[in-house]
Amino acid sequence: MAEYSAFSLLKNALAGNKDWKPAWRKPDPKASYDVIVIGGGGHGLSTAYYLAREHGITNVAVLEKGWLGSGNVGRNTTAVRSNYLLPQNTRFYEHSMKLWENLSHDLNYNVMFSQRGCLNLAHTPAQLDDYARRGNAMRHLGVDAELMSVEQIKRLVPALDVSGSARFPVLGGLMQPRAGTARHDAVAWGYARGADRRGVDIIENCEVTGFLRDGGRITGVSTTRGEIRAKKVALAVAGSTGHVMQLAGISHMPIESHVLQAFVSESLKPVIDTVLTFGMGHFYISQSDKGGLVYGGDLDGYNSYAQRGSLPIVDEVMSEMLALFPGLARVRMLRSWGGLCDMTMDGSPIITTGPLPGMYLNCGWCYGGFKATPASGWCFAYTIAKDEPHEFNAPFTLDRFYRGLIIDDKGQGANPRLH
């Protein structure tokens, strides 16, 4: 029987809520495992979950340097979408979308996945043409997309300034109706519980400080809680990829770590019931179920491991919001924070075997890690279990940069701060 159900709620309510089990245990690390996953964020936890559920590999440890969900899985702006241009990205993110659509049932954990749509606004005729092209590319691969007129957008988002006197008048937009948002903490906790119940050890406050080797092969890790051996060591450390790879002796990667800020306002009555993006800058906004506006913009724009941002971007993001929604000028910002983005040279991720024997690598999520969480773990688990990539992640190799096979959805070139 499902651990969380109407029946278990009622039973525990009558028993004074004293019999709930913790969602995951707090085990001490064992001396060895079949697989160690470094990084207890969304991707690491989903990797462990799918290793156990899809491949029957349960002798697995997830090592987290802080507490579970303290990194990007709890710092993102929760948007989920699969509206890409290039087929490699579209297929992968659409697989993720399909996993999202069944995730609450699959995990028996309500991740509050809300398919409220994602609307990209166009402000020039050329941009609208470009969106039509992207929408056609999406529909060609079976993904939903609709080009919306200004009148439709006005009905959907009445608070938006669609007048001709707006600083950047809205000419139309591209809508993906199945896109939406999810509650990011629940995603971490749901995957953690699902993995834990299948036998995975989730070990918090356990920072990797080095790698154990036998010849050239990685055979385990040294950590702040002792040495742990494993047949396979998998990295899912996002913004810390450069740092952890340096511990493994690999000094250079096609990755830069940047800080991205996010913001939430005080709670308002419902005003925006979709995910909206600005086309004349970099700005995106949605409204949480609590009523807070959740929004963000560009990277701060320089290498950083600080998990905090600077004021010029705060100013820029607020200006962009007011260009779209002049009526929100007096809404107060409640909180802001920063997370580390592992920006690749083409804006697409890396999920691959290697680069060292015994090592598996999952990184390069740029802005897009949260929506990828289910497919990232699903594909990474497949790659770890089978020692070869699934067709969904086969294009996301590490050596694509050196073989002329880059996947640059934005066409931006090797300048990570602009992806």
Place this chain on the structure above:
Amino acid sequence: MLITCPYCGPRDVIEFTYQGDGNRERPQPASQDLDAWNAYVYDRLNPAGDHNEIWQHSGGCRAHLRVVRNTITHEILSTAFARGGHKSADNRAEGRS
């Protein structure tokens, strides 16, 4: 974040454009060494700590600067002109950094 430009003195970061990892070496234009070109275009050091990087004072004197900055604390350890690959261009730059 304030960056001390050797010409202009301490200025806000919004006056500057980030140009990334300053450790990269551009091969000679006629070079056909693919590995060297790949490394120049795609590989980054990306350290958690002191980072040698290039900034341009695009909203000021437009000089290219070599800046050593800590990526964990954002503290700026030194600034100098980037030209010629010198670590510091003159005594003024060192005095202000």
